[in-house]
Amino acid sequence: MSETADLDAAELNAYFALMEVCNLLEHAIEQHLRSAGDLTSIQFKILMSLNNAPGGQLRMTDLADGIVHSRSGLTYQAGLLAKAGLITRVPTPDDERGTTVTITDAGRQRTADVLPGHVAVVRRMLLNPLVGDDLATLTDVLTRVRTQMRTAPPRSAARRKD
Amino acid sequence: MSETADLDAAELNAYFALMEVCNLLEHAIEQHLRSAGDLTSIQFKILMSLNNAPGGQLRMTDLADGIVHSRSGLTYQAGLLAKAGLITRVPTPDDERGTTVTITDAGRQRTADVLPGHVAVVRRMLLNPLVGDDLATLTDVLTRVRTQMRTAPPRSAARRKD
DNA sequence: TATTGTTATACTCTATAACTATA
DNA sequence: TATAGTTATAGAGTATAACAATA
Numbered sequence: 001m002s003e004t005a006d007l008d009a010a011e012l013n014a015y016f017a018l019m020e021v022c023n024l025l026e027h028a029i030e031q032h033l034r035s036a037g038d039l040t041s042i043q044f045k046i047l048m049s050l051n052n053a054p055g056g057q058l059r060m061t062d063l064a065d066g067i068v069h070s071r072s073g074l075t076y077q078a079g080l081l082a083k084a085g086l087i088t089r090v091p092t093p094d095d096e097r098g099t100t101v102t103i104t105d106a107g108r109q110r111t112a113d114v115l116p117g118h119v120a121v122v123r124r125m126l127l128n129p130l131v132g133d134d135l136a137t138l139t140d141v142l143t144r145v146r147t148q149m150r151t152a153p154p155r156s157a158a159r160r161k162d
Numbered sequence: 163m164s165e166t167a168d169l170d171a172a173e174l175n176a177y178f179a180l181m182e183v184c185n186l187l188e189h190a191i192e193q194h195l196r197s198a199g200d201l202t203s204i205q206f207k208i209l210m211s212l213n214n215a216p217g218g219q220l221r222m223t224d225l226a227d228g229i230v231h232s233r234s235g236l237t238y239q240a241g242l243l244a245k246a247g248l249i250t251r252v253p254t255p256d257d258e259r260g261t262t263v264t265i266t267d268a269g270r271q272r273t274a275d276v277l278p279g280h281v282a283v284v285r286r287m288l289l290n291p292l293v294g295d296d297l298a299t300l301t302d303v304l305t306r307v308r309t310q311m312r313t314a315p316p317r318s319a320a321r322r323k324d
Numbered sequence: 325t326a327t328t329g330t331t332a333t334a335c336t337c338t339a340t341a342a343c344t345a346t347a
Numbered sequence: 348t349a350t351a352g353t354t355a356t357a358g359a360g361t362a363t364a365a366c367a368a369t370a
Contacts, residue, residue: 007281007289014297015284017304020228022184024311027231040360060329066182069189070362075330077360097328097369119169122177127169129310134303135176141296142179148291149186202336222352232339237353239337259346259351 025125032121037114038084042067042077044118047086047111050103057102059092086110187287194283199276200246204229204239206280209248209273212265219264221254248272 007015026041033039039047045067050056060074068074078101081087086107092098103111130138169177188203195201201209207229212218222236230236240263243249248269254260265273292300 005281006277007284010297010301011284011289014292014301014304015288017301017308018184018187018288021304021308021311022180022188024308025180026184028311042360061327068361071329072331072363073361079330092328095328095370099329115168119167122169122173125311126177126180126307127173129307130176130303134306135172137299138303139172139176139179141292141300142176142183144296145288145291146179146183146186149183149190149287204337223350230338233352234340234354235338241353254351257347257351261352 021126025122028121028125029118032117033114036117037110039110039114040077043081043086044111044114046074046077046081047103047107050087050101051108051111055102056108057100060099060101063101081107183288187284190283190287191280194279195276198279199272201272201276202239205243205248206273206276208236208239208243209265209269212249212263213270213273217264218270219262222261222263225263243269 030041033041033044037044046063049063049067050058060071060078063078064071064074068077078087078089082089086104088102088104089099090102092100127135192203195203195206199206208225211225211229212220222233222240225240226233226236230239240249240251244251248266250264250266251261252264254262289297
């Protein structure tokens with residue numbers, strides 16, 4: 001079977017099921033976050049990253065990891081969060097080039113407000129239908145796939161795009 | 163364990179792994195489609211739906227299913243595809259309200275051009291790391307989740323939004 | 325010279341509502 | 348009156364490149 005042969009039915013089923021499950025889940029999550037806390041998924045991820053960081057603060061560069069594809073995109077989102085009073089931005093003390101982002105009390109409150117409902121959505125849509133070993137199995141397979149993805153960049157990969 | 167209790171570590175791992183796998187795959191797919199055929203994922207899905215439809219044609223309403231969230235969004239995308247000569251739109255013969263969309267030869271050619279690379283991306287990123295029963299297992303679990311998602315709409319669900 | 329982050333800009337996409345036309 | 352689809356419009360988000368400041 002060559003690299004470019006058509007996908008067989010079983011492969012198509014896996015591919016489509018993965019995509020649809022993920023898209024439906026993301027859509028439900030976005031709707032909830034917006035109605036429950038006026039947040040987008042990206043903003044929620046930013047707040048959660050800060051929430052889990054020591055002192056509730058991170059530099060822009062660290063914050064960008066895995067959340068956003070361009071630096072200006074993060075600046076834009078951080079601007080919205082700052083305007084909403086959920087984060088603050090100050091120059092990094094030991095590196096004047098940097099910006100240190102800190103979650104505010106209001107930011108922590110907002111995540112606390114939103115989190116229970118967020119968890120409920122994930123439970124209802126993704127976790128509840130899992131039975132027996134499903135959770136462990138799913139995690140095992142997806143973790144292996146993720147590892148492969150991270151180490152197998154696109155063939156044509158232009159290394160730096162920014 | 164209540165509905166809104168925090169997710170435990172195993173649940174978080176599954177949730178995050180699913181999201182990251184899906185996001186990385188979608189990103190790789192979008193990049194490929196754009197560079198290989200100047201198509202977005204949505205446009206590709208539209209062309210593939212038409213390609214698999216009898217006579218290469220569908221009505222707008224049927225085309226929208228599962229691809230787009232608003233009717234105007236489909237009109238917009240169809241407009242782009244028509245301008246690129248990949249589809250045509252004519253009034254539906256037996257229902258003058260409707261629009262029948264037909265894929266052109268150029269549209270079929272474009273999908274044929276893009277498909278091998280698309281398959282290669284899915285193989286490289288998603289399928290290749292699967293071994294043994296992984297494919298069957300993954301499909302089984304995800305299919306069950308999908309079924310649940312389709313039948314368990316959001317609590318607050320506003321039925322019609324358009 | 326490289327890195328951090330912001331800004332300016334242009335573009336793509338989305339969604340709502342108003343509208344036309346047909347069933 | 349309901350349905351199919353388009354259009355107008357406005358807003359949100361993204362990415363590129365140019366920029367300023369610091370390392």
